[in-house]
Amino acid sequence: MQLDNKPRNARPSPEHNWLIETNSPYLLQHAHQPVNWYPWTEEAFRRAKSEKKPIFLSIGYATCHWCHQMAHECFEDQEIAAYLNEHYIAIKVDREERPDIDNLYMNVCMLMNGHGGWPLSIFMTPDQVPFYAGTYYAKKTSLHMIGFHELIIQLHKLYEQDQAQVISVGAEIKQALAQLQEQQAAGTLPPAVFQMAFEQLYVTYDNLYGGFGQEMKFPMPHQLLYLLRYGKFHDEPVAQKMALNTLNSLYNGGIYDQIGFGFSRYSVDETYIVPHFEKMLYDNALLLYATAEAYQVSKDPFYEQKMRELITYIRRVMVSPEGGFYSGEDADTEQEEGKFYTWTKEEVLNSLDEELGPLYCEVFHITAEGNFEGKNVPHLIHTKLADIAAEHEMPVETLQQKLEKARQILFEVREQRTHPNKDDKILTGWNGLMIAGLAKANAVLQDEGVELLAVGAIRFLEKQLFQNGRLMRRYRNEEVREYGILDDYAAVLWAYIELYETTFSPEWLQKAVHIADEMVELFWDQEEGGFFLTGSDAEPLLIRQREMQDEAIPSGSSIAAVALVKLARLTSRADYEEKVITLLQLGARTINAHPEGYLYLLISYMMLTEGTKEVIMVGKLSEEQRQLLSSLKKDFLPNTIYLHCEDPEAYKDIIPNITDYQPAETGANFYICENYTCRQPVHDPKDIQQMLDR
Template identity: 35%
Template sequence: MANRLAHATSPYLQQHADNPVDWWPWCPEALAEAAERDVPILLSVGYAACHWCHVMAHESFEDDEIAAVMNANFVNIKVDREERPDIDAVYMSATQAMTGQGGWPMTCFLTPDGKPFHCGTYYPPAPVHGMPAFRQVLDAVAQAWSDRRDELAEGAGKIVAHIAEQSGPLREQTIDEEALTAAVGKLRQETDPGYGGFGGAPKFPPSMVLEFLIRHYERTANPAALSIVELTAEGMARGGLYDQLAGGFARYSVDGRWIVPHFEKMLYDNALLLRVYTHLARRTGHEGATRVATETAEFLMRELRTPEGGFAASLDADTDGVEGLTYVWTPAQLAEVLGDEEGAWAAETFAVTEEGTFEEGASTLQLPADPDDTERWQRVRETLLRARDRRPQPARDDKVVAAWNGLAITALAEAGVALARREWVDAAAEAARLLLDVHDVDGRLRRSSRDGTVGDAGGVLEDYACTAEGLLALHQATGDPEWLTEATRLIDDAVDRFAADAPGAFHDTADDAEELINRPSDPTDNATPSGASALASALLTASALAGPDRATRYRSLCEKAVARAGALVMQVPRFAGNWAAVAEAMLSGPLQVAVVGDGEGRDDLLATAARRVPGGSVVLAGTPEDGDVPLLADRPLVDGAAAAYVCRGYVCERPVTTSEDLVRALAR
């Protein structure tokens, strides 16, 4: 018999709909039930692509005896962290404060009014490696609630107070040329000199840090910045982190050499990395970066696009409960598909060995070096991919998350222009239309939808900011003023509803959002840009597009927000990559390029600008008649010919009419 999760819009919650656990979704009724029964809340937080979430579900939540204990002693609430990042953030802070670490599944025990008194992550069904069994934890918590409730309540109050103390705004600190140069030096010291990236295992793709370093190199020609980018981009693209057959990146590498991934594929990683490889290809002309950008965009289009035109959240780490089952190969399997000779060549090319690099003698596919015979390589890849497609496939979490679709819209619009792939721009526009038509309810943005049905959770700051940034990218790619109008509306709403009392600081939830034990406000960039840094980026881009009347206000708001992140950039630049990238664009202007005219002349100038501008710049093409597009206003043709205007702060240099002159103008 299905529980209360059967009608949830979240695929993760629906995965637990048939558990014997009497699950509730997070709602006021669940908290009221705990108060009426006078029992604690067991809060379990995870997401659909999470391997260890599946493990704990199979081991414990599907077990009738464990479920009976949970049902008798707790009100059990299941939360999809991707659908409710606010709840996840609040209780992850508590988990980290209590245990010194965090992760998913996250398991928290709360008082009926939501205060945490005991937190952890995964619990096994039997004691192992010093971890207690989940049943032992349940019994101990239930006993403590019965015998020492006052003590638990007092501890919960201290945790809530601690979280509140840690969540105040950072002090203002200017990010200037010296600070950004120092950040590059610190990143260089922390870079793995052999394989790129930062730290050891596990190793995550540092997409926003790479974007910052590309922009820094473009502005300063500092070779140290570019060397970090090229080393890391090469390492990720040649390792098992990257899908050598179908394109797209896995979430992270479990080793320090990018060989063995944690196999889940997330929309946000691939959107952010598409942008990085596009900008690297644009800056260096590197064929490998162009190939990876193209394949990653095609992965998004082929495997994550939904029937409604949005992009799905993720592909699962597991296939039929086995991690990596779809993706790994043995030499014998290669020979079975390709024949002995081609199989041996493929094994050498993709570093597939008898010993294996993964489990049970299987290997992930790598590409240590570019093959000499590219035609053979492409033929082998296509044959292996067709064979792999006949294997069982990982499940797809097909909910559409506004923020992550905003990241994908930005990346596809930029890549579509830079690499002359109009179909990517069209796909970005279709996703944007879905967000505006489905997620925008009564003028307020909702977090997620599935199958065209919007969820109940309100949008958080990153939803507004990343969606706005995507619409601004579309405005540049298409010249359509509607995207600019909708973007500035979202930006204005975000500034009004998410601002904190301190100038330049922002909360992650709106002023009328559900009141939790703390109003989250995390400025650090992690797997995705923080909501505040994403808003700063949108403000800066909008200041260069929305016209002089709004430019000053948006620029001022951006500068105040960036100043709040100064300490992060200087002390922990690995977790402030997007902030640093915004600061770089501020120092560069940002540069504005307006191309007016039509026909081949305009297309040549636009293509040149798209290839040559530094990251964070804005490029827009149209005709002099596009008076409702601020950047194109009062930009006439030159002697009847298409022209390009290179501007900063809407103050433009003399227009140029040839690609050669535009290259020289952009180099100044």
């Protein structure tokens, strides 16, 4: 999908550049800069070829703090803009709208530098072949880094005076990219790979604060999902303890908004106290899912409360009037990072009365010195409510009530501040993740309002983002753009399956089968196996990419694999499972070498090796059976899959053998199946529970 490619002047008007014609919040942030930015269009590359200029490609996203920083320092600078406009064709890309472009050139940056990040800065030929890559640059050179002004001068000289070097570097990069995409010979994954992955997580686990590694900590919810399963199936309670401790620290830290709820992108310190303040939909979606599973494991009401808080945040801030979910909130307000979220002690005391003010400051570590640039990020790390309650001679429950009253007052005070900018585009894949998270939470909460929120979002996607049989990627202001990538299809498939398991409406299972078949047709490599990132109908780039490794979000291949195993067991479609086995075999060597990078994909392998139980319920549930099922949904049974056919005729198109299962005279018959073999049906709740416990 591209903008129109009619010939253009360098700039449509003195006031703005060609980004003004886009609908991307990120690109529009740069539309009034003096740089003659183009979006990614054929016209930009045609102009670069005709004028024999190199291309400067800048990739970022709307809520990126360092993208804003570089924009202020460099792209709003007249001297830099003048040089770029004379000697380069400058192109801006929103990584969230075009993850295929971002993924490709991020791999380039990693190959050239060993690290990456955003803003991503790529210098390339008019044929899209890169010859230099970097990330953030300040304007002026310092002791530690070349400045952007000096860099663009040097690279232009290189391009003009040493084409042989430019061509040589480009050829090496193209070859390296091709090697990255080469399919390895099929291998096997040993059962020990699960323990290897756990041990790699264990080595980097922070026993004091939870999480993994030191300094900057990203939530990475799929790590928690893996640990919960590993602990269950491999009798390793330490694994589940690691997951729950990490989740507790996340909720107690400043990375979680203690006043308005919702998670920030990451913590800049090991304690989870000081966050990088941007909030992203996908983090909150996956952490909601992980919180639901934490409740299933522990039955701790703390997690039920936190699920409700997260859903409150989503409903209040991230839901569009049409029912879809927005992408995120910025870290900055009025060009100051965290300004909306931080407090001086004086502000807290002035907002609360003489009792609540000092009490809140004590519990949430609000000091005169502050913990972030002279201000405070409220947090509960090291807070022991029982001890504070005892010191104040009140029950813990009373203390919690007072703190909740203080939170509500501070929330209302904070609402009067200038809010961070909201990235109000709606991305299909991230919406799929949130729908899956809400459906999972609803299995535990059994709250009709939560179900309606999830169903409203999927209805929005179906109405707006399915066009001519093709799932699209982005919606904003009634405009739909870009073909959906593998991640979009896989996330929507996951959403449909979770919706089915929480509602048992055959509609969702039918649509899961349809989207799975479309996904395989568009993205599966029919020659070598495995999934491509982009569809067979997508705009060609330097290479057609594959991506199996998990990053902040599980990869599209990983999400597809877990969903396809479930769908295979729900529908008796062996071809779905065969795709997953092929995927695991093709990735075996890489996964064996670095299993911690493929944790969500390993969940699909764990489903295959540990086996699944299919609970097929045929007929109308009795009240006792309904209560049992309600209870089962609150238990942590990740490899148990539920299928309820009140009317088997509604399923015969997607499960041809469903009519082999017969309902009971009263209530439903429960068929417990493993490895495509079913036991005799039972309908007494006690017998059902006994069979499931075997």
